[in-house]
Amino acid sequence: xxxxxxxxxxxxxxxxxxxxxxxxxxxxxxxxxxxxxxxxxxxxxxxxxxxxxxxxxxxxxxxxxxxxxxxxxxxxxxxxxxxxxxxxxxxxxxxxxxxxxxxxxxxxxxxxxxxx
Numbered sequence: 001x002x003x004x005x006x007x008x009x010x011x012x013x014x015x016x017x018x019x020x021x022x023x024x025x026x027x028x029x030x031x032x033x034x035x036x037x038x039x040x041x042x043x044x045x046x047x048x049x050x051x052x053x054x055x056x057x058x059x060x061x062x063x064x065x066x067x068x069x070x071x072x073x074x075x076x077x078x079x080x081x082x083x084x085x086x087x088x089x090x091x092x093x094x095x096x097x098x099x100x101x102x103x104x105x106x107x108x109x110x111x112x113x114x115x116x
Contacts, residue, residue, distance in 0.1 A: 014115055081103045
């Protein structure tokens with residue numbers, strides 16, 4: 001996956017990161033790089049990882065999400081996942097990710113929640 005398949009937009013101190021496609025051992029490192037780039041050197045107020053366009057996520061992707069969540073938390077930055085597709089959400093629930101990272105129903109609600 002080229003980094004162009006991960007879009008990043010900023011709105012009012014909140015960064016929305018939108019990967020597209022399948023997030024696996026080959027593509028997850030690009031997401032990790034993008035999330036690191038967003039958090040350093042000027043951490044935003046919050047980060048939303050928009051998963052509306054991700055149809056598959058494996059354990060490597062989950063590792064990237066958890067590591068990024070911890071990194072953001074250590075910097076005092078809120079990080080949430082928004083709108084995972086049903087099969088991705090199932091995997092998150094099986095892996096217990098929903099107990100670690102806040103998962104928000106919509107991207108707009110996630111942005112509003114972090115802004116508040």
